[in-house]
Amino acid sequence: GENVEQHPSTLSVQEGDSAVIKCTYSDSASNYFPWYKQELGKGPQLIIDIRSNVGEKKDQRIAVTLNKTAKHFSLHITETQPEDSAVYFCAASILTGGGNKLTFGTGTQLKVEL
């Protein structure tokens, strides 16, 4: 089955700096890669996703890049703010008519310091 590795496990940045979180996946058939933000006591919230037919996607301060050949994808957050502090999870799946079963990475605790 799919295996997703995520690094780093913790990341501390100064407000205004950029943060980068990296993930690798094992199953070359995976074609959908979402990123989730989980705040304390809440469920994961989808923040951005990318499908395998594109290499990069951007939404305001958040961007995701995908390298299918190397089987890795990354989350980039620019101009970080204290409210960006949370745990971030990457995930991978094979989108089919049967749905979207996600395999998650191990999570990154991001702390944005003032």
Place this chain on the structure above:
Amino acid sequence: SAVISQKPSRDICQRGTSLTIQCQVDSQVTMMFWYRQQPGQSLTLIATANQGSEATYESGFVIDKFPISRPNLTFSTLTVSNMSPEDSSIYLCSVVAYPGQVHTEAFFGQGTRLTVV
């Protein structure tokens, strides 16, 4: 995105008892899933809740321990049976795909934080 409500939001249970968690969605969804998130850990898929038929369980999870029901397109339940302290986790409902759409994002409920004592 759908509004997903889970009940209860948290509970403390005695070992050996069972707890049923409810997931209610405000619109019809094609796929519903149940995940477990152990303390400080990532999310692991327990099973796919299939409407009108038995759930499809992932490796390491069995129906006797985690019976699942899905009577319609907006509601599912997960029961954690014969609980032990190792079952202390956050249990999350996820919904994917809406009628008429093939692929879409996965959204999560707020989770049920279970502590077994």
